[in-house]
Amino acid sequence: MTERLPLHLISGFLGSGKTTLLQRMLGAPALGDSAVLVNELGEIGLDHHLLRHIDGETVLLRNGCVCCTVRDDLGAALKDLLSRRARGEIPGFSRVIVESTGLADPVPILSTIAAEPSLRHHVRIGRVITTVDAVNAGLQSRQQPEFASQIAVADRIVLTKTDIADAGTIAAAMAQLRLINPGAAIDRAMAPDLDVADLLAEPQTSAALSAEASAWTRPSARFQAVAAHDAGVQSFCMVFDRPIDWVTLGIWLTMLLHAHGERVLRVKGLLDIAGSDYPVVINGVQHVMHKPLHLDAWPDEDHRSRLVFILRDLPRDLVERSCLAFLGLVPAYA
Amino acid sequence: MCGLCGIVGNAPHWSEGVPAPSLPDTPARRRERQERVRGLNRVLSPFGLTAADWQAHAYVIATRTGRSEIVDNTAHLWPAAARLCGKPCDPLDPKLIARLEAEVRR
Numbered sequence: 279m280t281e282r283l284p285l286h287l288i289s290g291f292l293g294s295g296k297t298t299l300l301q302r303m304l305g306a307p308a309l310g311d312s313a314v315l316v317n318e319l320g321e322i323g324l325d326h327h328l329l330r331h332i333d334g335e336t337v338l339l340r341n342g343c344v345c346c347t348v349r350d351d352l353g354a355a356l357k358d359l360l361s362r363r364a365r366g367e368i369p370g371f372s373r374v375i376v377e378s379t380g381l382a383d384p385v386p387i388l389s390t391i392a393a394e395p396s397l398r399h400h401v402r403i404g405r406v407i408t409t410v411d412a413v414n415a416g417l418q419s420r421q422q423p424e425f426a427s428q429i430a431v432a433d434r435i436v437l438t439k440t441d442i443a444d445a446g447t448i449a450a451a452m453a454q455l456r457l458i459n460p461g462a463a464i465d466r467a468m469a470p471d472l473d474v475a476d477l478l479a480e481p482q483t484s485a486a487l488s489a490e491a492s493a494w495t496r497p498s499a500r501f502q503a504v505a506a507h508d509a510g511v512q513s514f515c516m517v518f519d520r521p522i523d524w525v526t527l528g529i530w531l532t533m534l535l536h537a538h539g540e541r542v543l544r545v546k547g548l549l550d551i552a553g554s555d556y557p558v559v560i561n562g563v564q565h566v567m568h569k570p571l572h573l574d575a576w577p578d579e580d581h582r583s584r585l586v587f588i589l590r591d592l593p594r595d596l597v598e599r600s601c602l603a604f605l606g607l608v609p610a611y612a
Numbered sequence: 613m614c615g616l617c618g619i620v621g622n623a624p625h626w627s628e629g630v631p632a633p634s635l636p637d638t639p640a641r642r643r644e645r646q647e648r649v650r651g652l653n654r655v656l657s658p659f660g661l662t663a664a665d666w667q668a669h670a671y672v673i674a675t676r677t678g679r680s681e682i683v684d685n686t687a688h689l690w691p692a693a694a695r696l697c698g699k700p701c702d703p704l705d706p707k708l709i710a711r712l713e714a715e716v717r718r
Contacts, residue, residue, distance in 0.1 A: 305679060320635070326629045342718075359690045399703065432697075525644060526651050529627075529648065529655060530703055532686040532687045532689070532690060533655070533686075533702075533703040534704070536701065537701065538689060538702075538704060558630055567624055567627075568626070572630075596706070596709070597704065600704050600709050604655070604703065604712060606716045608712075608713045
């Protein structure tokens with residue numbers, strides 16, 4: 279089977295700098311072999327990158343990128359893109375970048391890839407990048423439930439408009455983002471050394487995977503207290519002293535995602551599995567679970583299993599109790 | 613595709629084969645499936661349901677009156693279980709949690 283193409287998603291509210299980030303990606307030589315699906319070609323302002331029009335909805339850029347409009351359905355647009363690539367009507371590409379619509383919850387896009395057999399044999403979910411306007415983050419967080427979803431699913435967050443926000447506003451925005459998603463790296467769009475190609479780089483080695491898992495699951499001060507959030511979102515980390523039975527964890531997690539998947543915004547874990555010599559990383563977004571990965575080694579001396587949840591409107595104590603009861607790790611006291 | 617039953621093979625579910633990555637039909641994977649069936653029966657019993665392995669490719673869940681469904685994996689199992697028992701299968705149900713906790717303490 280040929281290797282599946284990574285599909286990276288650029289998410290963020292209208293006006294959060296998503297299009298500007300995409301423009302920078304389209305100009306990056308390292309991302310020349312990309313197919314980019316956007317909402318509206320005209321909005322991207324491709325004139326100075328343009329090599330030629332392939333048809334009314336598809337253009338070829340100087341760096342080799344193919345850029346297409348999604349008319350209605352992302353799944354159909356992707357299938358069309360892959361089929362034209364196979365027929366040689368458009369140049370080959372080694373990744374797909376999708377711009378999500380401004381107000382949309384990004385999870386249905388990820389679900390489309392995971393659920394559609396004809397797509398998931400060709401494409402896999404890569405990185406999710408979310409742009410956040412530092413000036414309006416507080417307001418959007420209070421008024422738009424999609425905000426928490428966009429932040430929770432992000433692997434990397436790009437903070438924009440930091441040039442027009444004062445230090446206090448930026449600090450408040452960062453704190454807000456950390457409350458929802460304590461694990462994702464936050465970059466500033468204005469940083470002179472921001473490498474837009476690096477935003478899409480996935481950890482390739484066990485050491486890199488291990489470092490990322492460690493950043494997510496490090497029991498730090500921000501996990502000690504429940505990180506409550508305006509939109510009913512909270513994040514917390516469960517730490518287990520004993521190895522975990524994988525089969526039972528799978529039963530519990532599939533049942534939890536069946537009953538409450540839309541409220542489990544993110545689950546990420548670094549696990550000591552009974553019977554396995556190597557730690558295992560799990561990563562899920564609502565109903566969509568990525569394939570678990572084995573690491574060659576633990577990132578540090580702490581070999582305890584750690585499971586991070588970002589939940590919306592689900593009581594932490596019940597989730598913890600349920601997990602422990604399923605795993606047979608119930609405390610002796612009542 | 614299986615020549616006998618005509619089932620099209622699916623990619624393994626994320627929850628399968630993690631402790632011992634190996635081909636589906638090996639002793640380690642068969643043991644894992646047996647353990648999964650045992651674990652499922654522990655959780656399904658309060659709902660009046662049972663689970664069994666089916667040809668090392670799927671699971672059969674059944675009610676006490678014999679109504680049954682075949683499912684590929686545990687993700688597909690829960691909606692089928694809810695259909696068969698006529699109520700949601702919620703791991704956060706305090707009664708279910710209390711029952712499992714009592715079992716562990718026994």
